[in-house]
Amino acid sequence: MKTNALRFGRLLTLGLAAQIIALTGAFAQTDGAASDWDGSLDEVPARARLIAATTGVGQLDELRVGIEIELEPGFKTYWRTPGGPGFPTSIDWEGSTNLDTAAFKWPAPTRFDVLGFDSFGYIDHVIFPIEIIPIEIGQPVQLRANVGYLACDDICVPMSADLTLDLPAGPAAPSQFANQIDQFRARVPVTDGVMVGLNFEGAGLQGTTDAPLVQIAFSATEPFVSPDVFVEGPEEIFFGRPEMRLDGNTVVFTVPAEDAFGEEQVNISGQPLRVTLVEGGRALEARINPEWGGFDVAALSPAIASGGGVGIGGLGAAGAAGATGAAGLSIFAVLVFALLGGMILNIFPCVLPVLSIKLLSVVGHGGGSTREVRTGFLASVAGIIAAFLVLATLVVGLKAAGQTVGWGIQFQQPLFLVGMILLLTLFACNMWGLFEIRLPGLVSDTAVRHSGGTSLKGHFFSGSFTTLLATPCTAPFLTTAIGFALTRGIGEVYAVFTALGVGLAMPFILIAAFPKMVTKLPKPGPWMITVKKVLSLALVATAVWLLSVMAAQVSLLTASTVAALMVVVALIFAMRKFIPARAGRAVPVAIAAVAIFAFATPALLPRSEVASAGVEVRAEVAYQPFDPAAIPALISTGKVVFVHVTADWCITCKVNEKRVLEVGDVASALARDDIVVMEADWTRPNDDIAAYLATFDRFGIPFDVVYGQDTPNGKTLPELLTANAVLTALGNASPTLRLALN
Amino acid sequence: MRKSVIAGAGILAAVATMLLFETPAALADVPPISGSVQNFVAFDEPIPASIIPLSTRDGGEQTFEDFRGKVVVVNFWATWCGPCVREMPTLAKLQEHFADNDDFAFVIVSQDRGGWKEIARFMKRLKLDFPNSLLDDKLKLSRPMQVRSLPVVAIIDRQGGEVGRLVGGAEWDSPEAIELIQYYLDDDGGHGTS
Numbered sequence: 001m002k003t004n005a006l007r008f009g010r011l012l013t014l015g016l017a018a019q020i021i022a023l024t025g026a027f028a029q030t031d032g033a034a035s036d037w038d039g040s041l042d043e044v045p046a047r048a049r050l051i052a053a054t055t056g057v058g059q060l061d062e063l064r065v066g067i068e069i070e071l072e073p074g075f076k077t078y079w080r081t082p083g084g085p086g087f088p089t090s091i092d093w094e095g096s097t098n099l100d101t102a103a104f105k106w107p108a109p110t111r112f113d114v115l116g117f118d119s120f121g122y123i124d125h126v127i128f129p130i131e132i133i134p135i136e137i138g139q140p141v142q143l144r145a146n147v148g149y150l151a152c153d154d155i156c157v158p159m160s161a162d163l164t165l166d167l168p169a170g171p172a173a174p175s176q177f178a179n180q181i182d183q184f185r186a187r188v189p190v191t192d193g194v195m196v197g198l199n200f201e202g203a204g205l206q207g208t209t210d211a212p213l214v215q216i217a218f219s220a221t222e223p224f225v226s227p228d229v230f231v232e233g234p235e236e237i238f239f240g241r242p243e244m245r246l247d248g249n250t251v252v253f254t255v256p257a258e259d260a261f262g263e264e265q266v267n268i269s270g271q272p273l274r275v276t277l278v279e280g281g282r283a284l285e286a287r288i289n290p291e292w293g294g295f296d297v298a299a300l301s302p303a304i305a306s307g308g309g310v311g312i313g314g315l316g317a318a319g320a321a322g323a324t325g326a327a328g329l330s331i332f333a334v335l336v337f338a339l340l341g342g343m344i345l346n347i348f349p350c351v352l353p354v355l356s357i358k359l360l361s362v363v364g365h366g367g368g369s370t371r372e373v374r375t376g377f378l379a380s381v382a383g384i385i386a387a388f389l390v391l392a393t394l395v396v397g398l399k400a401a402g403q404t405v406g407w408g409i410q411f412q413q414p415l416f417l418v419g420m421i422l423l424l425t426l427f428a429c430n431m432w433g434l435f436e437i438r439l440p441g442l443v444s445d446t447a448v449r450h451s452g453g454t455s456l457k458g459h460f461f462s463g464s465f466t467t468l469l470a471t472p473c474t475a476p477f478l479t480t481a482i483g484f485a486l487t488r489g490i491g492e493v494y495a496v497f498t499a500l501g502v503g504l505a506m507p508f509i510l511i512a513a514f515p516k517m518v519t520k521l522p523k524p525g526p527w528m529i530t531v532k533k534v535l536s537l538a539l540v541a542t543a544v545w546l547l548s549v550m551a552a553q554v555s556l557l558t559a560s561t562v563a564a565l566m567v568v569v570a571l572i573f574a575m576r577k578f579i580p581a582r583a584g585r586a587v588p589v590a591i592a593a594v595a596i597f598a599f600a601t602p603a604l605l606p607r608s609e610v611a612s613a614g615v616e617v618r619a620e621v622a623y624q625p626f627d628p629a630a631i632p633a634l635i636s637t638g639k640v641v642f643v644h645v646t647a648d649w650c651i652t653c654k655v656n657e658k659r660v661l662e663v664g665d666v667a668s669a670l671a672r673d674d675i676v677v678m679e680a681d682w683t684r685p686n687d688d689i690a691a692y693l694a695t696f697d698r699f700g701i702p703f704d705v706v707y708g709q710d711t712p713n714g715k716t717l718p719e720l721l722t723a724n725a726v727l728t729a730l731g732n733a734s735p736t737l738r739l740a741l742n
Numbered sequence: 743m744r745k746s747v748i749a750g751a752g753i754l755a756a757v758a759t760m761l762l763f764e765t766p767a768a769l770a771d772v773p774p775i776s777g778s779v780q781n782f783v784a785f786d787e788p789i790p791a792s793i794i795p796l797s798t799r800d801g802g803e804q805t806f807e808d809f810r811g812k813v814v815v816v817n818f819w820a821t822w823c824g825p826c827v828r829e830m831p832t833l834a835k836l837q838e839h840f841a842d843n844d845d846f847a848f849v850i851v852s853q854d855r856g857g858w859k860e861i862a863r864f865m866k867r868l869k870l871d872f873p874n875s876l877l878d879d880k881l882k883l884s885r886p887m888q889v890r891s892l893p894v895v896a897i898i899d900r901q902g903g904e905v906g907r908l909v910g911g912a913e914w915d916s917p918e919a920i921e922l923i924q925y926y927l928d929d930d931g932g933h934g935t936s
Contacts, residue, residue, distance in 0.1 A: 045891075085824040119824065155910045156823040157891040158853070261863045 032168075033175030035143075037070075038161035045072040046151035048161040050143055051127070051177040053699035057141055058172025063132040064699050065165070066181045067091065067147055071124050075153045078121040079109035081232045086119055087150050087158075089128065095144035103131040107187035108276065108283035111228055118241055120230055127184040141167045174690035174699060179682060182700035183649050189276050189283035195720050196282035196651045197221035197658075203288040204295025205269060206254070212268050214239070214255045214290055217300050218277050221658070222249065225280060229253045233273040236260050250301045282651040331492060335499045338481035342503020345470050373515040379456045381505040381512065383463020388501030391467070392494045395485075414602035417550045418562055422595055423465070424543040425566040431536035433529065434573035463505070469542070470504060550602075558605045565598045621662055621670045626680035628692050631707050634676055640733045641676045641707040643714070645693065647683040652719060653702045660721040669730055669741060708733025773906065773925050777918035781908050788903025791896070792886040796851065796876040799858050804876060806898055812847045813926050814898040818878075818889045820853040821864045825911040826893040833895075834870050835915035836923070845900075845927055849874040853884060853892065897926055 035050040046069060053064035067089070069077055078086040093102055105128060109120040134141050147161045193199045201217035216229060224246055231239040240256040259266050270289050277284045297304055485496035502509070511517055543566065551559035572590050623644070631641050644661065646653035660666050670677050680689045682701055693703055696716055704721060705714040706729040715729050731738045773784045795803040806814060817833055819826035833850070840846040850872045854860050857879060865871060878884050887896070887904070895914070896907040905926060912919065 082822070085820075085822050085827045087822045150822060152824055154825055155891045155893070156820070156825060260867065262867045262869075 033165075033177055034068075035163040035165040038163060041070065041072050044159070045075045045153065045155075045157050046070065046077065046149070046159050048147050048149070048159070048163065050145055050163040050165040051181065052165060052167055052175055053178040053181045054167070054172040054694070055175050056170035056172050057134065057138060057167050058170070058697065059138050060172050060697055061133065061137055063134065063141060063167065064178075064181055064185075065130045065132055065143065065167075066127040066177070066184065067130065067145065067163075068127045068180075069122070069125070069149060071122075071151055072153075073124060075151045076112055076119065076121045076123050077126065077149050077151055078119065079230075080106050081120060081230070083111070083118055083120040083230075086121065086152060086156075089147065089149040091148075092146040093144065094146065097142040098134050098136055098139050099141060099143065100133040100135045102133075105129040105131070105185065105188045107184045108189050108278045109230060110278075111230075127180060129181055129185040129188065138169060140169050143167070172694060172697065174687075174694040176685065178690045178693070178699045179685040182682075183647075185700055186647075186650050186652075187281060187283065189278070189285035190652075191285050192720070193284045195655060196284060197655050198277060198279065198282060198284040200275075200277070200284065200286040200288075201250070201300055202295040203273075203275070203286075203290045205290045205292045207256075209266060210264050212257045212266050214257055214268070214273070215252060215295055215297065216255065216275050216288070216290075217250065217252045217295065217297065218284070219250050219300075220279065221655075224249065224251050227251050227253075227277060227279040229255065230276040230278070231255050231273055232276075233257075233268070233271055236263075237266060237268055237271065245304045247301045247304045250304065252297055252301065252304050281649055331495065334481050334485070334492075335495060338485075338496045338499035339503040339506075341481055342500040343506045345500075345504050346507055370515040374512045375456065376459045377508045377512040377515075379459035380463035380466075381508045383460035383465075384467050384505040384508070385463075385498060385501035386460070387464035387467035388497045388504075389494065390464075392497035395497075396490050396493055414550065414554050414558070415599060417546055417554075418598050418602065420468070421543050421546050421550075421562060421566060422569075422598060424539045424546070425569050428536040428539040428543070429570055429573045431532040431539070432570075433532070434570065434576070463508070467501065467504065554602050555605060558602050561601050561605060562598050565594050565601070568594050620667050621677055623677050623679035626678045626689065626692075628678075628688075632712070635707055635709060635712055638709065638734065638736065639674055639676050640730060640737055641678060642670060642730070643678045643680065643703075643705045643707070645680040645682055645689060645701045645703040647681060647701060649683065650701050656702055656704070656721040660723050660726060664723060666723050666726050669727060669737075672740075674734075674736065675730065706730055706733050708737065710734060774918070774921050778913040778916040779908060779919045779922050781910055781912065782906055782922060783908070784906035785904065788899055788901065788905050791898045791902055791904045792883055793902070794883050794886065796878050796883055799861070799875050799877075804874070806849075806902055809847045809849070809898075810902055811900050812845050813900060813923070814847045814849055815923060816849045816851060816896050816898060818851050818853065818884060818887075818892055818894040818896070820892055821856070821860055822854070823892040827864075827868075829893060829911045829914060830868060830870060832912075832914040832916075832919075834872070836919060837872065839915070839920060840923065840927075843927065846923070847874060848872070849876060851876045851878045851883060853878055853881065855879050897923070899926065899929070 033052040033055050037047045037049045039047040041047060048067060048069045051066050051068050053066075054060070057063060069089070071077060078088050080088045082088060091102070091104060093099055107122070107126060107128070110123060112119055112121070112123060132141065132143070143163070143165045145161075145163045145165075147159075147163060149159050149161075151157045151159055190196055197220055199219045201219050203214065203216045205212050206215050207213040214231060216231075218227070218229075227244065227246070229242050229244075231242075233239070236259060238258050238260040240258065242253040242255045245252045245254075257266050257268050268290070269292055273288050273290065275286050275288055277286075481496050481500065485493045547559045547563050550562065569591055572587060572594070576587050626643070626645075628643070631643075634641050644653075644657075646657070661670065669675065680686075680692070682689045690699075693699060693701070696703070696705070696714070698716075702719045702721075704717040704726075706717065706726075707714050708730075711729075711733045715732065717725055717729055727741055731741045773782075775782045775784065791806050793805045793807045795805045798804050806816075815836070817826075819830070821827065833848070837848040840848070852861055852875070854877070858877060861875065861877070876883075883889075891909060893911060894907055894909050895912070896904050899905050
């Protein structure tokens with residue numbers, strides 16, 4: 001009752017509180033490039049403000065501003081087509097001065113579930129980029145925006161914000177918001193797919209007039225990971241959840257259409273539709289007028305046409321919604337994929353130590369009784385499958401907690417990496433004969449021991465270890481099966497993971513079925529020690545690989561420290577032979593101490609800053625750190641300077657690198673000694689880069705400039721680079737290059 | 743009438759208790775709030791509901807005064823509100839449950855700006871029918887009644903006073919919901935005023 005009373009009290013005081021907040025919220029530092037927030041999230045579920053990329057209007061003919069909406073956790077606001085119940089954000093600019101046009105941009109939406117309704121919009125936070133054209137360039141612009149939007153979770157609150165932002169006359173210095181506005185601008189779907197490496201392939205209609213299906217195909221320069229499509233059309237047509245079939249770089253969506261007002265027939269043939277493909281941070285928009293049978297899937301992808309590829313029904317939220325049509329793959333097919341994927345994992349390079357442990361266990365069984373062999377291998381099978389079930393439970397748990405999940409995400413955890421490296425080191429030491437452990441000695445104490453053999457629990461845990469080590473590997477079929485499972489319910493996740501486990505355990509299962517294969521091997525003897533030593537090298541190689549992962553993810557210093565500690569572990573074991581037995585008791589303590597230190601290392605040592613100031617060579621192009629002050633001096637010595645501003649979220653920048661800068665004639669040209677390539681990384685806000693962009697009246701990227709004797713102030717290149725444009729600009733920059741490049 | 747006798751006896755008992763123990767007694771007669779309607783907030787005193795007229799779908803006008811003498815359950819909603827849409831079918835069942843009770847009226851108030859056309863399409867699609875349907879596209883009623891978020895279901899007593907409301911979705915065809923409505927139907931206006 002008390003909370004109810006509070007809730008109602010809150011309801012009554014909303015209006016008053018919003019006004020107080022509006023008055024007190026004015027003190028945050030925003031260098032004048034933002035309006036006040038119109039409320040506080042303590043009182044209302046959402047708030048809005050106007051932000052600008054510049055502190056003044058300068059002589060810009062186009063000003064970049066944005067409406068930023070912040071929502072209470074769990075609340076959503078809507079895209080221009082809400083999908084389910086909802087309404088889009090709208091703005092009234094009444095009262096603004098020196099405002100000619102304001103072009104409102106919609107960043108690509110995400111699909112979410114509001115109480116069982118598939119909806120499209122934005123969760124927690126969004127910035128809508130807006131391009132303002134002033135009537136008079138150089139004159140102050142006063143923006144008065146009434147923003148109407150909807151915030152929904154378990155309740156819906158229609159919001160109305162009156163926002164005021166004055167952009168004074170004077171220099172257009174970049175504001176602290178330039179980077180963020182550009183990040184959201186980068187998410188606005190493009191119509192020219194080349195900008196983002198996506199391509200619209202075609203569309204057509206399938207099915208019947210009372211249950212039509214819109215088929216839409218896209219391709220990409222890189223394999224699709226998690227594509228989704230949003231279809232918009234006349235208001236009388238309602239589009240259901242898309243079903244997707246994926247074949248590497250090709251995806252075909254099948255979207256059911258029905259009459260939004262309950263009519264039997266759906267008038268869709270030839271209707272103008274707008275489709276938006278979203279794949280990670282990139283998005284492409286295409287206009288289509290689909291006709292019956294107007295598109296041939298077989299010509300694009302025989303695999304998809306013949307029912308192959310991956311079928312992922314009911315994108316986004318799990319639910320019924322009749323998504324299990326014939327077009328997608330059945331769960332049975334996916335289970336077969338999972339089984340195959342698990343089997344193929346056995347021969348993949350990252351499973352080297354897995355193989356070696358398996359080989360070892362096979363060797364260990366040489367000359368043993370068939371019964372012993374069978375039970376031992378079955379225990380390993382159980383270990384493998386149990387580990388997969390644990391992984392499945394983790395995935396289900398993380399999914400329920402709203403976390404992003406994927407195959408091998410635990411490798412992003414430094415502590416997990418340290419644990420795996422430590423285990424590998426211990427195994428390697430064991431195989432070198434530096435110390436004797438029965439495999440379970442580390443993890444289990446009451447092992448059921450057979451004379452001289454490895455215990456059942458040992459077999460079980462070696463199986464689990466196999467699974468853990470296999471997780472960073474992505475074999476064919478594997479991602480397909482897991483991708484399917486992740487978009488489905490709990491049952492599917494467990495089924496697919498179990499099938500993967502059975503696949504990975506297949507060699508063990510075979511040996512358990514035909515134990516004679518092993519018992520015919522020679523009895524364990526001195527030859528086995530040699531085999532062990534060879535196999536231990538595979539373990540060390542894996543540990544080194546994990547260290548390199550750690551170096552990339554945490555820092556080189558941390559990885560080196562952990563590596564040194566592992567050498568200490570090996571040395572402690574090695575020295576044990578030379579110290580008195582009494583002191584030998586200190587060995588486990590010393591090892592434990594080193595292990596604890598290793599686990600503490602990622603927390604104790606600083607993480608490396610992104611791209612520390614060094615030269616990075618990618619595809620023969622040597623990118624120097626960004627240093628605009630050095631440019632005049634370089635030009636005076638006859639060099640040509642190519643400045644490339646990029647960011648992880650800037651897909652077009654990445655496309656430019658892969659399609660133009662790092663291939664062919666351009667890469668060879670940029671590799672020349674008389675050309676200096678500077679890379680500025682704007683992934684995170686950076687005042688120097690923002691100020692540099694502003695000197696060209698730019699407040700966003702991609703941005704590339706060529707400096708030379710003939711173009712000392714820099715020649716800017718188009719956003720979407722072409723080899724021709726880059727080579728011409730380089731040639732025009734200096735007389736020597738003009739001759740060299742022609 | 744029997745209820746009022748009980749209520750009268752209750753008051754007497756309360757006075758007697760207060761005299762005897764000098765403590766303010768909480769009387770047993772409180773609305774049953776549990777389960778799927780646990781977020782219902784009963785007011786200490788009825789708050790007079792606004793009597794601003796709203797348009798009906800046949801072009802007329804109606805106010806809560808037209809339902810005076812009945813217990814009115816009023817649902818504020820909109821087609822753009824997911825949680826509202828979700829509970830709509832359960833409200834239809836609630837309306838049906840009390841259909842034969844002349845003391846009961848069920849009214850829905852839509853905030854849709856798209857007007858009757860949009861509401862009619864929605865009802866057709868979901869195969870629902872609410873005879874007492876009002877349009878509040880300008881928030882003429884929602885504002886004075888402090889309906890800032892949706893959905894809201896409010897209960898108005900026979901004297902035109904709002905006795906409580908629930909903000910957010912609920913299952914209105916659940917036994918708890920029906921018990922709650924029945925409580926106010928059994929009441930003749932003595933609640934919260936003693």
